Amino acid sequence: MRGYQVYSHSERPKVVDLPLPEPSKGQFRMKICACGLNFADLLMQRGTYQDTPELxxxxxMEVAGVVDAIGPDTSGLNIGDRVAVFGGQGGLxxxxxxxxxxAVGLPDSMSFEEAAAFQIAYGTxxxxxxxxxxxQPGETLLVLGAAGGVGLTAVEIGKLMGAKVIACARGAEKLSVAKAAGADHLIDAKTEDIRDVVRSLGGADVxxxxxxxxxxxxxxxxxNPDARLLPIGFASGDVPKIPANHMLVKNLTVIGVYWGGYLKYKPSVVTDSLKTLFDWYEAGKLKPHVSHTLPLExxxxxxELLRSRKSTGKVVIVP
Structure with missing residues (x-):
């Protein structure tokens, strides 16, 4: 089979021929039909991600496809099942x-490309x-990077949860994507002062x-006072510095979020969330946005589309 192999953190990975893997106990083999790209994939290639695998x-990280083989003494799936998986690696x-x-079973109406774009972005x-x-309903949610893989889903979900959503992105094209996802107000990060615009709209609660x-x-x-701030990632390359004195004065709360971490110590958080999200999808309340679909080569x-922020929503690879 072909795979996109990372050999070194200082050299570009390559598409190479690899042995067909065999599932062990508790595993299944998937014929991969789609793999969603994430900013974390770039960090893994550099060796700077918190869960970078050994070389x-x-x-x-996230794939969708068809169950092709099942490991010994393993139950729960059948050959031919349509599933999605957050595996952390191995998807390209x-x-x-x-x-x-x-493994998560897919709704009949969900394509493999949508499924590969779904779990990490919507789950996060x-x-x-x-x-x-x-x-809470009625609160003001400010979403930065609002046309990106996770930002766009935050706009959708925030609106579904009853918030007033302020979407911040760079340029009219990206802002139009956020508007279509339900944003109430738009800020162009290229030309507008984020602080001034948000304050003019009453400030941000989240x-x-x-x-x-x-x-x-x-x-x-x-x-606003009592606001909650969620650092999700650092696409700018600049990890935020948090002034504790300002947190104290305004009673602010900074809340770390690492979706994949819950799979290790509290998986019910992820599984309960995904059930809600798939129900919303089947009800037509969520519409995954895939801006680019590319072959493995x-x-x-x-x-590069991720690195240069030229994509909107998700980029999906179809082997």
């Missing part, structure tokens, strides 16, 4: 072996806004930030 490894290949207890936003920040850097600083200052192009 060498096949990149690709034609086949992969994954833990059976991580739902756990962040519902379980962690306890977003901040969802996958960007970091200067945008975090502006959002921090535009937060073009993974490097897909990664």
């Amino acid at each position: 060498p490894f096949v990149a690709g 290949a034609e086949y992969g072996c994954f833990e059976t207890d991580r 936003s739902h756990v962040a806004l519902d379980y962690r920040a306890r977003l 901040v969802y930030d996958p960007v970091g850097g200067e945008q975090w600083d502006a959002a921090f200052r535009a937060s 073009d993974v490097a192009e897909g990664m």
Whole structure:
């Protein structure tokens, strides 16, 4: 089979021929039909992600496809089942072996491309806004990076939860995508002052930030007393600095969110969230946005789209 193998953190990965893997006890093998790209994939290639696998490894965190083989003494799945998995690695290949207890059955109406774009982006936003920040109807939610993979889902979910959503992104094209997802107000990070605009709209009660850097600083200052701030990631490359004195004065709460971490010590948070999200999808309340679909040979192009922030929603690789 072919796979996108990372051999070194200082060299570009390659699509190479690899042995077909065999599932062990508790695992199944998937014929991979789609793999969603995430900013964490870029960090893994550099060796800077908190869960970077040992070298060498096949990149690709979330996949969707068909059950192709089942390991010995393993139950719960059948050959031919349509499933999605957050495996953490191994997704950018034609086949992969994954833990059976991580498999999620797909609704008949959901395509493999949508499924590969679904779990991490929607899961992160739902756990962040519902379980962690306890977003309430009528509150104001500020979403930075609002046209990106996770930011766009935060706009959708925030609106579903009854919030007033302020979407911040760079340029009219990206802002139009956020508007279509339900944003009530738009801020162009290229030309507008985030702090001033948010304050003019009454301030933010919850901040969802996958960007970091200067945008975090502006959002921090535009937060209302008792606001909750969610650092989701640092696409700007600049990890935010949190002024504790300002937190004290305004009674602010900064809440870390690492969706994948719950799979290790409290998986019910993820499984309960995904059940809600799939129910919303089947009810037509969520519409995954995939801006680019590329073949396995073009993974490097897909990664560059993420790095340069030229994509909206998700980039999906179809082996």
